[in-house]
Amino acid sequence: MTPTPSYSPTLLLVDDVPANLAVLSDLLEPEGYQLVCATSGADALRLARRARPTLVLLDVVMPGLDGFAVCRELRRDPTLAEIPVVFITGRNEARALSEGFRAGAVDYIVKPFDADEVLARVRTHVGLARARCELAQKNRELAERVAELREAVASREAAEAAQREAHDRLSVLTAREERRWNIAGLLGRSPTLAAMLREVERLQAFGRVGVLLVGETGTGKELVARALHNGSPRASGPFIPVNCAALPAELIESMFFGHVKGAFTGATTDRKGFFELANGGTLFLDEIGDMPVVLQAKLLRVLEDGRVTPVGAAAEKQVDVRVVAATNAALEARIAAGSFRRDLYFRLARTTLRLPPLRDRKDDIPILAAHFIQRSAEDLGLAQAPGISPAALAALAAYDFPGNVRELRNLLENAVIASSGTTIQPGHLRLGFDSPTRIADHLESPPVTPTPPETAAEDPVPTTSADEIPLNLEAAERILIQRALAEAGGNIAEASRLLGVHRSRIYRVLGELETVAR
CATH class of the missing domain: 1.10.8.60 (Helicase, Ruva Protein; domain 3)
Known part of the structure; x- marks a missing residue:
């Protein structure tokens, strides 16, 4: 941001009588003003262009260019037009004063002048000039800040657009299915469906709480998961759907947690897993009952502390993911059979939502x-x-x-x-x-x-x-x-x-x- 300049008032004194300049100088110099003096109109214009004074004290009656002409010339120059001019004149009749104001003066002092009056007028107009200078500086700073904010907004919008594009690519198949089924709120008006939708709406507000969806095949578990995501505070983040029953066993850990280059044969680059891809959003684990037991333990750890370790990596990564799981199987029976971890079930089933079959609606x-x-x-x-x-x-x-x-x-x-x-x-x-x-x-x-x-x-x-x-x-x-x-x-x-x-x-x-x- 542009630094605020130090303010040092400079006064241009103009009078064709050197004795008058000496009196004004003796009066104003002790006040700390920088003084520049001219004895003719031509010298006054030359010094004004060089010194850029804060205030001009200008005699009216001078040979050659008189005070009125000098003031008009100052007003014609865009670089000098804002400098205030105070006339010092022995003529106090209304016509002379009117002509001075028409020429562009802001005030006048009548000769013979009083010292206190001169000091008061000078202080007033220097103070106004200082205020204008500070206001101009504040306006420049504000304009710079506005430009910075606009740039930040444009950058954020570009980042959000890129995130939306990435999200669309990640969920293109299920998004197409969502369009076909028009699942803005599941179709139907039956009391059974209405009760389920009220529960979905209630759970949407809890963006950090995982949900276990239980229902038969074809009841729309993924669509309900999308509704939970789209109505939650995580709606702007990614929605990553994963079918746990369709993943190759030899790659399942890498697909969930990612891997680093060289972790195994074929790992030619670093790759993010489902949890990293879903960071800030929702990870939907369909058919959770078919997840291998060895992976269930690692999933439980991620749900507990929010950390994943890519295959072959030494360091953990923190992720912020809401997990929505779904099953059409009786997980209790699988727990009894030893194919599903009891502790993972209780971690997932803290909030359970049952989807009604079509025969019940x-x-x-x-x-x-x-x-x-x-x-x-x-x-x-x-x-x-x-x-x-x-x-x-x-x-x-x-x-x-x-x-x-x-x-x-x-x-x-x-x-x-x-x-x-x-x-x-x-x-x-x-x-x-x-x-x-x-x-x-x-x-x-x-x-x-x-x-x-x-x-x-x-x-x-x-x-x-x-x-x-x-x-x-x-x-x-x-x-x-x-x-x-x-x-x-x-x-x-x-x-x-x-x-x-x-x-x-x-x-x-x-x-x-x-x-x-x-």
């Missing part, structure tokens, strides 16, 4: 159905989402959905394809991919469109040996897709991953199968 099925039909229609590029008949909704309500909301979503994706954009009927709803049974078969009334028995051979089967695969590419494709869907539990995205094909290819084959079935 069937009032939400119509809302969920309308949402999933709309999303499927958009994904398939349909101009308009098909409707769903009351009979089809009744069929859905009669089914228990062991796969919960995920199963309902997959079921309706297939129904949109099977209906070819027309109103979805019970005959378009399939129970699963390992049985020709339709959901409508679970109703007391017969289905609107019964399934021809001769189509049963077209339905998926659990296994098919290589010798049994037909030498017809289309038929072989159908069998492979059916097997993949059976392996994936009806999840089309997972089946497409297993086969290494785009999901649109699976949709096409399913549509052909449904056409044959009708």
